[in-house]
Amino acid sequence: MGKIKSFDELVQLQKEAKEKEVVHDIHILVCGGTGCKSQDSDMIVNNLREEIKNNNLEDRVKVVKTGCFGFCEKGPIVKFLPDNTFYIEVKPEDAKELITEHVINGEKVTRLLYRNQTTNEVVPDSKHMDFYKKQQRIALKNCGFINPGEIEEYIREDGYQALAKCLTEKSTKDVIDIVKESGLRGRGGAGFPTGLKWEIASRYDADVKYVVCNADEGDPGAFMDRSILEGDPHSVVEAMAICGYAIGASKGRVYIRAEYPLAIKRLNNAIMSAREYGLLGKHILGTDFNFDIEITFGAGAFVCGEETALIHSMEGSRGEPTTKPPFPAESGFFGKPTNVNNVETFANIPKIILNGAEWYKSIGTEKSAGTKVFALAGKINNVGLIEVPMGTTLREVIFDIGGGIKNGKKFKAVQTGGPSGGCLTEKDLDTPIDFDNLIAKGSMMGSGGMIVMDEDSCMPAVAKFYLEFTKEESCGKCTPCRIGTTRLLELLEMICEGKGTLEHLDELKNLSQVIKDTALCGLGQTAPNPILSTLDAFYDEYLAHVTDKKCPSKSCRKLLSYKIDANQCKGCTLCSRVCPNGAIIGKVKEAHMIDLMKCVKCGACMEKCKFGAISME
């Protein structure tokens, strides 16, 4: 394939790609995202292809390895087009049956179909699944539909037309105006208006300017950026080029976590084929616009998600944030004007250009336009990646799409925004999700992680978990974050170990507020959010730890005590043999007792007891 030299040639190529597609009447999409891949989805693809070959169906059926479908809970996922039959938990050995039954006999393989969680009814296709019904996919549009390794599949789905449109029909100002009017806000965390950011960057003159894609997704529990890069890398490549055109930059850089090998591979591949097709490089689509992209690897530092830290890391230094101003738009990578957006933000751009600002603005809420991708995780039935219009309520997300809480337990809280966010509770369930509402509730959008907690989760322990993370990831530059997060963590540890006092609770709150008020960057400023929000919503739970020395969710080990019910104990000695500390005394066939002074509260005895004689409280 030579370089595409004009918009017309691109359109022609799309036409050809569409014609190629209709050759086959059945497309089998197999998820090749990290989750499904780790469960042998590659093998499924191979087996399916082999079966097709064995049955001489190559002309009718095509197997496509796609990016993530989002429904990671029930992977590996295999989807049959055109009827959207959705098979879950498929194993490599199911390939034969799928081909014989579904393709040859025209019968769906019922045992592999998804069942509605409440009614237990078989759901024939993805269109009828609650998980997908309320979703609206813009950023994830192509994920799970196209083969991310084939640029022509992307072109088939209108790929690179937005770029072509910008380069041939629109001025740089037009492009910026569309993005501004669309109301798109940065999906990386703080929600800064993207168009405005571009406009500011466009104002600075320099010999070189940079467009940087922040793919240093570090929120534990968020994996949308990885999924986009794995499932639709060209959308990011195209958007970066559009941004380059709009702000007058000729160089692009993707800063990506080294821990994402598959995403790196696919992105690299996408960049190379874009170059080959003349969609990156010099004289793109026959115009005077030059733009190319390089990849830079992160090296494991959460703080590098902050844009100034990211830039320092790209420059080969310690990823420490610096105070703004100057903003990267003025002085960024090697002092040059630099525009940084995250992966999901970019993924929205081509669609906005193609469908117009009005269309995008019509989705979502007034101040938060469009959709947002969330990574659902934790004690929820349907763990996975979803995309919903802004303004969808937490209840819809957790109960309708997410299928409610695992094992029929009670919903307790949901942490949005990862370690920077806060815990939202029952009373917040009907709040429409958007940037401002979440902040008003003491949490934040963050990159879109949503960790659901059930009644077994101890909130001080959850706060402690997040503080362990932020303490570990603090760069150490400013005092409040460097020392403050450590002190917060120590206070939480004392509380969870039953050594806390009321003064500690007071100190915890005060210090949290000071850190929020004074830390240098977003990491530090938001680090206390998990504490402040749980203190606010679950003060009683903290109090129980401090005054009663009890953990109501029975999860703080140091606060538990184990007891043997003498009536039920048969004296089988199993528990005393398993006790690592010799804390259980008693003679054979006589009731045993736990020496609480020696007990290390490991729970081994309770696990071993066959008679249910051991309990804890």
Added chain:
Amino acid sequence: MEETELAKEKYEQLEKFIDSLPEKEGELIKVLHKAQEIFGYLPKEVQHFVAKKLGVPAAKVYGVVTFYSFFNMEPKGEHTISVCMGTACYVRGAETVLEEFKSQLGIECNQTTKDGKFTLDALRCVGACGLAPVVMVDSKVYGRVTKEMVKDIIAEYEG
């Protein structure tokens, strides 16, 4: 003797890589990634070599190496077992799994077994939250790991 030959070859490989860079400014982290790929870890001598080749102070190189968790100054075991301690994995019991690995291997996090076989790591989210809790051995992902599976996972790499 063989060992020094090997080291020499490695240094040459690294030197070649550095010399191939069109621009040296700002490439420290890229070079360190490469160096760790070649040597397996970043001992002081390798860092000093990188410093000299790139013309940056050794102190800066050390500052960078100690900042990023991806870089190690100690050699790693033959296999690296990484237990994801991301939130999704944590709420689904990753801690228990990690504890089990610790007790079975007899080492703490960031340590290597005496026979040089395994290094144990706690990892931040690998983005496979659907499979929580997740364990990675080298680049292979194990999903929905339970305490009971730990023994089998280790056995796969022994012998």
Added chain:
Amino acid sequence: MENVNVTIDGRSVSVPKTSTILEAAKQLGINIPTLCYMHLETTDFTCKPATCRVCVVEVEGRRNLCPACATPVMDNMVIKTNSMRALEARKAIVELMISDHPQDCLTCNKSTDCRLQELANELGIRRIHLSGTSKSVHPLMKGIAIERDMSKCIMCRRCEEMCNKVQKVGALSGVNRGFEAYVATAFEEELENTVCVGCGQCVAVCPTGALMETDDTAKVIRALKDPNKTVVFQTAPATRVAIGEEFGLEPGTIVTNKMVTALKRLGADYVFDTNFSADLTIMEEGTELIGRLTDYIENKKADLPILTSCCPGWINFMETQYPDQLHLPSTAKSPQGMFGAVAKNYFAEKLDIDRENMVVVSIMPCTAKKLEAVRDSLRVKDNPDVDYVLTTREAARLIKMANIDFNSLEDSNYDDPLGEGTGAAVIFGVTGGVLEAALRTVYETLEKKELKKLEFVPLRGFQGVKKATVTIAGIEVNAAVVHGLGNARTIMEEIKNGNKENLHVVEVMACPGGCIGGGGQPYLHGDDTILEKRTKAIYEIDHSERIRKSHENEAIQELYKNYYQEPNSELAHRDLHTHFKKQEKY
């Protein structure tokens, strides 16, 4: 420049648009406490990493508190520097720092000179609410020149800025991350194994007791106590205009003769002047300069430019950073080194004592001099030419320890014969001084007539790199003066890349301002205009001297007559010259 109006604590002020809140407040006389912020007026260097967060203030309309040092003003900005919210936050931040700081003020070397201690006092911190673990305990690293107690590091990063941005030495970097982060050398090596040159500019700006000169006062006390030892002091030019500050005198007060008295009270057998050997340096180095210039004119080939070699920090810098250019520095030892050699050879012989029984103590504005004193070329077998080096600060400490009321001391003169120095020698203490002194002598030597105007004005002042062309005996001598090793690096790159400006002689001083700004001088406490006052005092001394040219120093003339015969003689080479070698370090 466009101005904007801001209101600070209810008072409005018009300030340039580019000002920070801190600068605007200063205009109103409002002093916002700072810690990591550093502004060096004379070096034109500002560092405002905004990391300590001590200077946070409340800005109307902003969600969070803002660091005053790094927040630019905006029109109609309303700022409260001392709202209770800001105050409480500031207090909490200092409490956090103290919670991770050894609480050993009683024995800390920096006590009463410590900015953290001062802040704790200013903010009325009387109790630490917070306690917890401390960052990994760091062992005390006792170097030859500099002692580091990193458990006291508060990560203000000033030392790192000085080392990397001003001095461009690159010995220090922030290491680790988060709570474990602190400033260290490469691989946490001893300073002596690193490219550290010992200039002590890190020590000069450290707000706490994390960085200190290595204290040698105890050794000196022991020597003074020993009746079998003849203790000989030498005092460097720059000390006489600075040591007074340690006793509360105005910066720039000249206390030469009080200092001599103090040292005598301490029990010195002889108090001599490094000015004497500075004059000797001019004789040796000047002769070398003339030699190389003559070579250049006659053969069109010579090792030029000749670089001065009296600054030990600079020599270490050359040996670590430019080992391929070691043919350029003058082989003359520094004044301290020459003094040691003359004292232990010539003077000991004269007194008829073994050199082992003579103890030479230097009072220096410099930490790197401690490193110089242990060089192989400054010893005969196991016996060093200079036994101990005390910084100006240590000397003051010793005087205080001995309960000497410095300010009421009577004046005394230096002893003979190594106590005589000229005006040319005293200006060794400021940037440009060595070159000026050399030119005075070289001019008269070559022109064979009296130099009327002794001041070489273009070589004076705080500009980082000064260049001038001086015509002597028909030769156009291109001279340059640099101070601060960052500037030295600039000029060395220039020389390495072909010396396009055809420089013949370059004076380099490692510390900004020259020795008056040395790493061993009394702390500036953030006010480096003190350097200007010390400089003025140095020039004042020069001006008031009867003899202002080194070659006219009668004691020097005597020394050559009786001992060395002539500059660059064989004996002079044995005692007064040295050689340099590459240092391979981290």
